[in-house]
Amino acid sequence: MTLRGRKKGETVPQGVVVRLPVYFRYLTELESAGAERISSAQLGEALDFTAAQIRSDLSYFGSFGQQGYGYNVADLLDQVKQILGIKRDYSIVLVGAGNLGKAIGSYEWFRDEGFHIKAIFDVDPHLIGNHHAGCVIRHLDDLAIYLAENPADIGIIATPKAAGQSVCDLLVEGGVGSIWNFSPTQLTVPNGVIVEDIHLTDSLLRLAFRVNEQTRAQEEC
Amino acid sequence: MTLRGRKKGETVPQGVVVRLPVYFRYLTELESAGAERISSAQLGEALDFTAAQIRSDLSYFGSFGQQGYGYNVADLLDQVKQILGIKRDYSIVLVGAGNLGKAIGSYEWFRDEGFHIKAIFDVDPHLIGNHHAGCVIRHLDDLAIYLAENPADIGIIATPKAAGQSVCDLLVEGGVGSIWNFSPTQLTVPNGVIVEDIHLTDSLLRLAFRVNEQTRAQEEC
Numbered sequence: 001m002t003l004r005g006r007k008k009g010e011t012v013p014q015g016v017v018v019r020l021p022v023y024f025r026y027l028t029e030l031e032s033a034g035a036e037r038i039s040s041a042q043l044g045e046a047l048d049f050t051a052a053q054i055r056s057d058l059s060y061f062g063s064f065g066q067q068g069y070g071y072n073v074a075d076l077l078d079q080v081k082q083i084l085g086i087k088r089d090y091s092i093v094l095v096g097a098g099n100l101g102k103a104i105g106s107y108e109w110f111r112d113e114g115f116h117i118k119a120i121f122d123v124d125p126h127l128i129g130n131h132h133a134g135c136v137i138r139h140l141d142d143l144a145i146y147l148a149e150n151p152a153d154i155g156i157i158a159t160p161k162a163a164g165q166s167v168c169d170l171l172v173e174g175g176v177g178s179i180w181n182f183s184p185t186q187l188t189v190p191n192g193v194i195v196e197d198i199h200l201t202d203s204l205l206r207l208a209f210r211v212n213e214q215t216r217a218q219e220e221c
Numbered sequence: 222m223t224l225r226g227r228k229k230g231e232t233v234p235q236g237v238v239v240r241l242p243v244y245f246r247y248l249t250e251l252e253s254a255g256a257e258r259i260s261s262a263q264l265g266e267a268l269d270f271t272a273a274q275i276r277s278d279l280s281y282f283g284s285f286g287q288q289g290y291g292y293n294v295a296d297l298l299d300q301v302k303q304i305l306g307i308k309r310d311y312s313i314v315l316v317g318a319g320n321l322g323k324a325i326g327s328y329e330w331f332r333d334e335g336f337h338i339k340a341i342f343d344v345d346p347h348l349i350g351n352h353h354a355g356c357v358i359r360h361l362d363d364l365a366i367y368l369a370e371n372p373a374d375i376g377i378i379a380t381p382k383a384a385g386q387s388v389c390d391l392l393v394e395g396g397v398g399s400i401w402n403f404s405p406t407q408l409t410v411p412n413g414v415i416v417e418d419i420h421l422t423d424s425l426l427r428l429a430f431r432v433n434e435q436t437r438a439q440e441e442c
Contacts, residue, residue: 012434017427018423018427020426020430021420021423025407025422025423026407084426084429084430085430085434085436086426098327099320099324100320102320103321103323103324104421107421109405109422110425115429154432177432180424180428186247192435196427196428196431197424198424199242199246200419201242201330203419204331204336205305206238206239206417207375207399207401208305208307208311209238209304210415211306211375211399211415212306213233213306214398214415215306
């Protein structure tokens with residue numbers, strides 16, 4: 001794939017990376033609703049970005065829009081998917097089959113977009129052998145052997161905090177290059193291994209902060 | 222509470238808000254490990270922020286550190302908690318008692334830090350009447366009456382996408398001013414209502430993007 005408009009080796013700014021999934025979600029909804037085209041001004045209004053911001057983001061990957069017409073929704077969505085790298089399949093192993101792991105495993109959207117959970121691991125003897133999301137739950141002790149035979153693109157860590165780093169080490173030793181981490185711990189990984197964290201506590205703390213900002217602002221009025 | 226160093230009505234930049242929970246997590250770990258003091262250089266190295274960034278963030282709320290000594294860990298954590306607004310209790314209602322809702326309800330950290338889930342709601346007749354996280358699961362039809370008698374600070378939405386907006390409307394009508402949203406939908410709320418989203422799909426898409434960035438970079442080498 002060639003990304004038009006980008007120089008070789010040029011990395012995409014973090015702000016663009018954060019906004020890409022937002023484009024993806026909205027364009028998916030537009031396409032499902034049968035919309036055929038949208039202007040950057042309309043996109044901007046719907047997503048609360050400026051039209052200039054949107055044109056700048058998308059032009060980063062090449063020029064898609066047409067003056068006076070805007071963007072073809074299906075084409076733009078296709079391009080956004082290509083940029084995001086979801087026009088391919090990903091093999092995933094999930095470690096942790098508690099409530100959170102089960103919730104992740106049941107999320108149909110992942111499968112629909114090519115993210116396939118191939119195996120689930122846990123240490124709880126009550127869970128081993130059970131089925132979830134089309135997989136049998138295996139013992140964590142079998143992870144290394146499994147990965148040797150079945151390479152995985154992404155490892156999901158949905159364990160308690162105490163197990164997060166050791167599970168991460170097992171995944172990395174097994175050749176997994178990308179970690180989606182739900183355990184509330186800061187993982188240490190070798191260079192080149194990608195970690196994307198979901199820190200529930202951080203999100204709740206940001207919410208609390210904003211509640212208090214609002215309370216303070218009201219008190220100051 | 223007075224926030225030293227901030228002008229009346231001044232809002233805190235988004236970047237600082239995002240970093241505050243990171244300080245909170247790390248300082249909590251330091252305190253548990255028995256550390257008494259830390260320099261801004263050490264904090265910076267541990268968190269991958271520059272020392273200047275850290276001094277700037279913290280000075281935003283007043284000056285805490287002492288030249289040549291650094292920060293007292295307990296004092297700094299206490300100040301960060303105060304800034305974050307978690308030196309108080311929050312009453313929470315949780316809507317959605319599926320795997321994700323159960324995972325959120327079981328998260329002990331929330332309770333330890335003053336976030337108390339007081340009631341859980343769902344529409345699944347198999348779940349109504351069951352107990353989880355010390356609460357009986359009630360029918361969503363009872364949410365309005367419950368909130369009229371038991372005001373809540375935060376509403377957590379852990380429902381499927383289709384129910385997200387209608388549950389949000391019920392919470393807002395019931396006087397809930399802050400929403401922690403796990404449903405994969407963009408909520409519309411009246412001015413003044415705070416929404417903090419956990420978009421699992423966005424996070425996974427960012428991971429996929431980074432995997433592909435890496436692949437492209439390797440191909441270009």
